[in-house]
Amino acid sequence: MTRQCGSESIENMAAHRCSSSAALVVLCYISFSVFIVANSQETKPTVENHATVVEDTQTDTETAEKSTEQPAVSVREWEATETEEETPDSSAPETGVSSSGPHPKDDFQEELVIRPLHSGDIYASFQFRTLWETDFLSGNKVSHYRLFPKSLGQVISKFSVRELHISFTQGYWRTMQWGQPFLPSPPGAELWVWFQDSVTDVDGTWKELTNVLSGIFCASLNFIDSTNTVQPSASFKPLGIGNVTDHRFLRYATLPREIVCTENLTPWKKLLPCGSKAGLAVLLKSEKLFHSSFHSQAVHIRPVCQDLQCKTTSWELRQTLNVVFDLHTSGQGKREWSLFKMFSRTLTEACPLASSSKIYIDITDNPEGEQFEVTPATPLLSQAVVLGDRRTFSVYDLTQQITFGTVRSLNLLIRWKSSEGDMLRPLLHAERYVAGYGLQTGEIHTLMYNNHPYRSFPVLLLESVPWYLRLYIHTLTVTSKGKDNKPSYIHYQPSKDRERPHLLEMLVQLPPNSATEVTVQFERALLKWTEYTPDPNHGFYVGSSVISSLVPSIVAMDTNSSQDRPLFSSFFPCKEESSYFMRVYTEPLLVNLPTPDFSMPYNVICLTCTVVAVGYGSLYNLLTRSFQIEEPSPGLAKRIANIIRKLRGVPPL
């Protein structure tokens, strides 16, 4: 379960491993051409672009000797290209300084939110958003990229993806200690994709897509197949524009076992226009990021409206990275935080390509500065409604030179003064566990808590259970406050062995201030011996349940989506003022399956063969031996009598 993680060299290795074998080949080529480059030649211009080759025979003979051993090796040589310039068209734009460049059709924003948590931990949430005013949907081939990463753009246009959400998470978000995250994600990897309705073979496309994404993000997404893919009917609605709700075009899969490490972070950083060279992304050093209690990185692609009327659409790529730093492991007893302590870097500039680059610090619980102190202080304050709560933030605008002060570097420092104060209990949270004993049956318990004092609200619960836990759906019970709570909507798709998992979705009304328990019994299946994982005694993971809900909000939500809001508060679209959308993931389950002794097949073969051989041997003997009646040998008394008779000289009996 644990993995060595966090050293720079590993990151480099990971980067090498990822950037396809081509890079390796290049490495070989280049090391080879270091001495072969003497053979380089030059192309000379002729009348019309046709170049002749002038051989450098003097050096050639020498290197030809060297390469006789391996004539098959293709030598990469560098040649100067010399060409006659084509006469430029009169319409061709002249190079030069243009006073006003054309309006860029794409836009990049970056943002970091830091929220001191009540437990003393600190929550840092990065968001990078690239907006691109282009049309993937209409079938035009889009092939010229500026800020949008080319690899993802190609994936979207090749596989006709409407929306793509992928997250990699290490660790479990502790809702009761930390409150709600800005963007929830389950432990492991999660991928859900809405395809366009022009896709005919959704399953085939999904399979190909997971393989390609697996290559892009260096993750085991290629293990997503039909046995862990479901099509939720209600839980995952498109987050962008477009009202396609036919869930035939939706695929959802989780890999709860996926371990997230530097090799996933490196390709993720590569998608940013500034890489990790400038802007907020310089803080993303893997040795610090993975030395944390919780790490989650995600990529969300969706089409969004450009303006209020929604006349033009654009593509939005959001890259988010959430991390919770633990006070106790690295704080050395002092409750004091700084950018340098957290990330071992300070900020010196914004990404020059970003139209906005801001750091927000949540100071809602600290209006008078009695809880903690932030230095340097900023006069900029901002209020945002996020997750049903009005929060106040100190804002540091990195595009302003004044933010960096005289030392030209920004190192935010948070020093706690007291550890008092209590957190608002989150209105909705959930947990899950497996009950039962033995290796035959068990019971999954899912507990959902509504902590609202007087409002009840409905939640959508989604459970996707692998086929090897055979759910007894007739044992499904939903109880709240000791009473049976009948779900108003149940969508159940039974599993097929080795083909598809169970999918259970239901709409449950949670009474105010209550805990609702959903239980279902299951039987553990016996797997075929090749289906076991390499460490079967570790157990088998069952992905998190997903609880999606519109939670009643304390303050009026901001429904105007086009307004310039901070990125962290504008991800889930908000339709009503009185409630906000929230998604909660439970813990993944670890279930033991009956595990055989793996030398068993050979033992069985030997045993069966022996039994067959013994049975066959006796039968063979019976059939082939001839049996004769033998004279019974005289008894002991008779023999003794005969000996005595012999001694006496009397003839024997």
Added chain:
Amino acid sequence: MATTEVERRRGQLAALAIAAVVIVLGVPLWWKTTETYRAWLPVSHIKELDILQLQLSADVEVVFARGTVTPEQQKKVPLTLTQDDEHIIDESTSLRYRYETKYRTATIMEEDALNQPTAAEADLSLHTLSESPCGSLVVYVIPETSSLLPQDDEVYIGQRRTALLRISAQTKVGRTLEQLLTYLEPRMKQILQVMSFSHNDITAALSDRVRLSPGNKESIPDNMRAFKSSPGYEITFSLLNPDPHSHRLQWDIEGAVETYIQPLLTKLAPLANFSIDSQMLYYTMLGVNPRFDGSRGTYTINSDSLAHVINPVEARLGSNAASSNPVLNFLLYVPDAAHSPLHILDRQKQEVTSNAFHSPRWGGIMVYNVNGFYEPEAALPVDININMAKVMGVFLAQLRLLLGVQSSSPPPGFLMAPCGSVGLADWELDRLMWSRSVENVATATTTITSLAQLLDQIGNIVINDNIAKQVSSAVTSLQLAVAELEAGNLGFALQYSKEAILASERAFFDPSLLHLLYFPDDQKFAIYIPLFLPMCVPILLSLLKIVSEARKKRREKFAKKD
């Protein structure tokens, strides 16, 4: 005593019966149920392909314009003439070039066309009269009085598949038809070398099959520059901006691709599918630190260090996620303000005028200095529009080289038409198609024969029906391609050879071949011994006993007789 004898006899018969059942029923059953599935492969056809006898046929039409042959000679002009040229490359590969030459006199329309004032116009109007099919050539023999060609040029090679050949004055006097034809022959040969396949190209295309002899060494770099034949190519233009603080770059790549690259690719469409994309990469440095050259006042990169340039860039370029075709990379590098201007030096320490270089089978890089376009004290960042005409001129030249559009220099006395807006003459395309067809055929035959060899050697490999189907279709396509090459239908030959290469690669790289690749024999023994040993030992022993008893009996019989 009699009953025991009967019993013994019955025992012997039972043992024999059991042995018979085991041998007749058990062993074949076991063999059948444990054998690996191997679909039928056209082995004999594959063996035939191992010996490749390629024949390339080109149709050549020689048209005599008025004033080149007398009416009496006209009647004697042979209608067709076939020329064969045979080369044996190695023990299993041989080549035969066949030129089928047709002679005729020009029609009135053609005469009109040849009376145009310039060669280019004549070329165009000849083309509008009749379009010659792919792979064929028309040579117009024009009288020495014709003013189409400049004084010292004998041959004009047009943009399409036509050439003009002027008879020089000396041969005019007192020539017979035979003399004329012998005069034409060497020139015809030269024209064919330029406009159709040449032996060098074809042997280079066979390099997958034939190990190059040391004598051919010097042509290796030339042959290795171009990408291998593939059903598709991805062309990626990347603008590298290592310094977005100072330079805000704009490039109209969409328009430039449409204007400069697309016409060429449309022309090349029969060869392969091309897809084009572009991207901008920021903060991407070259792998070499440029050195400041005080005498020039510029930063320079030596040609020796070019090999190290792309390494860090390559990691950022990203491979194409959506296809597995080879990628041609074209990078436009705008040096950062601190290292401008930047120049590439060649081996003679001279600045390369285009400031660009290319790497075989990878792509090209061009360095584009922008420091001249703004004052040193200008407010940063400065907006800069890149002159795409200049950039695309270089990239187009590199693209031609990398795609293998050979540009051998014409022999003296030859005048070539400028390649025009498309950037590729019809006959250049034909040349490319000839060598690509041969290359595809060579690659596909090697793939198929080595696959057959592999399958023959390793008996454990499962050959499922899909692979057998792919192999058969590859073999059929190959046979068709070879036949079409022989018949001179270049377009079909290329089409079939592409199909052959696709099918053969699919068969060769099918993952199902790997399933039982390693299933060692000792493990098989370990599994079967517990069954076979206890079964076979009694059978063998009783069989031995029966045999020895029979022998004893026979001996006794003989003894009795004696």
